[in-house]
Amino acid sequence: MAILVTGGAGYIGSHTCVELLEAGYEVIVVDNLSNSNPRALDRVYEITGKKPTFYEVDLLNHAGLESVFRENEIDAVIHFAGLKAVGDSVSVPLHYYQNNVTGTIILCHLMQKYDVKKIVFSSSATVYGAPETVPITEDSLLSPTNPYGRTKQMIEEILKDIYLSDKKWSIALLRYFNPIGAHQSGRIGEDPNGIPNNLMPYIAQVAVGKRSHLNVFGAEYATPDGTGVRDYIHVVDLAKGHLKALDKTLNEVGVDAYNLGTGRGYSVLEMVKEFEKVTGVPIPYKIVEARQGDIAICYADPTKAKAELDWSAEKGISEMCRDTWKWQSLNPDGYVIEEKNLFL
Template sequence: MILITGGMGYIGSHTVVELVNSGYEVIILDNLSNSKRSVLEKLEFLTGNSLTFYEQDLRDKEKLRMVFQKHEIEAVIHFAGLKAVGESIKEPLAYYDNNVIGTLVLCEVMQEFGCKQLVFSSSATVYGMANEVPFREDMPLSTTNPYGTTKWMIERILQDLYRADQTWRIMLLRYFNPIGAHASRLIGEMPQGIPNNLVPYVMQVAVGELECLQVYGKDYPTADGTGVRDYVHVVDLAKGHLCALDYIQRHEGIETVNLGTGKGYSVLEVVKTFEAISKKKIHYTIEPRRAGDIAICYADTTKAKKLLQWEAKKSLQEMCTDSWHFIKAKKDEEHSL
């Protein structure tokens, strides 16, 4: 049985679908701080299964112990955490408390119950601003915001945990920029409030919820002056977790692996692709660069291919198409209510 923390969120929910449809039994734990209870019935529909869900906070140690007492959990995929870069700069203590303390409590309870297989949701933000692209797993790490620092700290904690007890099997997955949605149009990225990420922002402009997109910086050393990022389809990403889980069930040790496409697209390339797919004009304004934003970021995917036999399959066009279909379906659903 696999425990998925943050399993009602964007990446977590897609991973639940892939796991259950591959024959795994899962338990979902989520405090719904950035997700909705209605996701559960969609997951049950997509998997054809009744799913076990606990609405609780990871930091509540006694409640978490009760979940482990009730179920024989063999591994954990750990998504739960706050994830908005801008918010983390304004509210650093909330990020350290939620992300770091939550992980410490999880590891303590896992250790108590002899559950020592963990896949952790890390981030490419740990590569900082000094490295040359493509980013390799063995590069020196640095961070530019509290969100990234929590991911870096948790990676260090898990490495120290493994050094102290080498019966642990741990996979640290560094995501690049997840976009897209499930082909069913039932689940996708649903940020609460103004989106922090590019594609949800573009989608909200396309459906008229926001007036225009703010593009931060047009003087980067890139083809069109806007920042370049490695966008990976959320379903490809979810499948990467199955590969990671399979790997730690068969191999001892701790490993760090990038999950990205190995290609970079600029902000304006994404906007143009989305315009072509949606037949909507995306109005945008050029704003000054944001502190901490790097010009170009994309993954070296060699290790993922070699170690996990995983690589991203979906193109930018497919990612934007699935995102557009999802937001349209969501708007249609709202209008029919």
Template sequence: MSILITGGAGYIGSHTTVELLNAGFDVVLVDDFSNSSPAVLERLEKITGKKFPFYQGSILDTEFLDKVFTKEDIELVIHFAAFKAVGESVQKPLKYYKNNISGTITLLEKMKEYDVKNIVFSSSATVYGTNNPSPMTEDMPTSAINPYGYTKLMMEQILTDVAASDPSWSVTNLRYFNPIGAHESGLIGELPNGIPNNLMPYITQVAIGKLPELNVFGDDYPTPDGTGVRDYIHVLDLASGHLAAVKYNLSHKGAEIFNLGTGHGYSVLDLVKTFEAENKVTIPYRIQGRRAGDIATCYASPEKAKEVLGWEAKKTLKDMVRDSWRWQTTNPNGYED
């Protein structure tokens, strides 16, 4: 029996694949390469020393999914396949609603058809909206302020409703905080399309000279240095969280939600200064006005994941910035190198 990983060649999907293969699980990867590179597959084999089935295609394609579920003996699905750029979701909402929500519904229909009723879902802390205080707990009210956030919120609701309608389903929703870092080998990491949407790849591209300076949006928040505070988590800790979630999912029924974060908040300038100190590079930055929808502070309460899954983040901010820089310097042009 295998674990099907949708979006398996992506940033978090690839690191989770390494974690699962190293733990002895059989995996099947699906990706359409809309936000990833075929080069990832070869690198995953190099890191783990293991081969695995791969299928290129979209989860919106029912015939494609039929082929995967017919050929492979799938026990559980980890669902990463989704568009994730907040700004683009505002400009192209229909693209996001169709891919993220319709894709999830199509996937769930095929899972039901082939009697695969275990799913671990890639959700986001964005579903906590803008009004909850930190640390954020899984029982807080949810909301969204952009189409990307609404898709995550709706996908969670769909999965919860499916589990409520049929007690044989096992649904595990994982709410990520701010993943950064890369595999210590430097072979896989985050590869943004165009100008990065996330802070760490923006910092690394400034550091290597691909971008002139970092824009820091707001220095007048009620935080220690005035810049926004977030819960940055190493992508390898996030991957180990998925391993813990898979083990839990396979032995429990119903729907559960877990935060995956460190429980510590770091400001934008904390990240910049730690990056500079650890990697001996300078990051020029410019203070800009606040962005609409940004909140001052957002960090997790990871207590439920620790208590129920037996999982907690172990890597430090220094680990995160070192591994991010190693990935960038080893692959200045991403997977083209």
């Protein structure tokens, strides 16, 4: 059974490719490599012994994407591809709407044309904005506070409308919280371009000596230590959640949303202390001004995913920190140039 994975060379995409291949699926990856590296797919092959099919294609390239559908018998799609930096989305909103929303529309047109009506969509907890209460359930108000989050909400609404127009579609909307960690082998992990936007890769780069200290944005929130609290989830748990959602879409029709999180929040300083404890590496930090739009507390209620997908997160923050450090310490410069590169 062949699964098309858009954005499959990225952080979450590559980990999901490992799980798909190990579960016996054929994997076809489409990625424009704008924020990913084909060497991640080399590592996927190294881990699994199975080689995904790779196309360097942008979703906005209708003809290029159609060739993927024409050349392969695709059974379902897992859709990761998209721009994802909140700050950038505020600076260049049109770029985000064009890439994320228009790219998805082109993808769905081709899925419809080639009668591929099963999709797992990589949404985000940003669709909730600043939650009125926690933990956040799937019925919570959707009120994203930035263009990135609004693109995710728009795509969710587009997919719901597609289902309303054709009840043969099967759609899972996965709203996940804060993915961190890496594959236990240390061979694939998060390799951000430039300055990391997220906490854990920033901590890891400080630990490996690439950065002098961690900036902690704000320490006056209404939390136990004043720093922001988030729901961190191991990327392998998250990848396994996609397989559970895929199984549902392959066997049922309908459209539904699921939170993928642990149901537990940790503050920035708790994460720093846990990383230091697990690795033995001190993480110097400075408290700086809070970022506009950041919220105090955000964590999931994952009850629905447990009940309907038979999925729950298994790995704790110690494992998240351990696997992050293994990846970063073995790959201090991320995916550096190697002699072997099967996908370029």
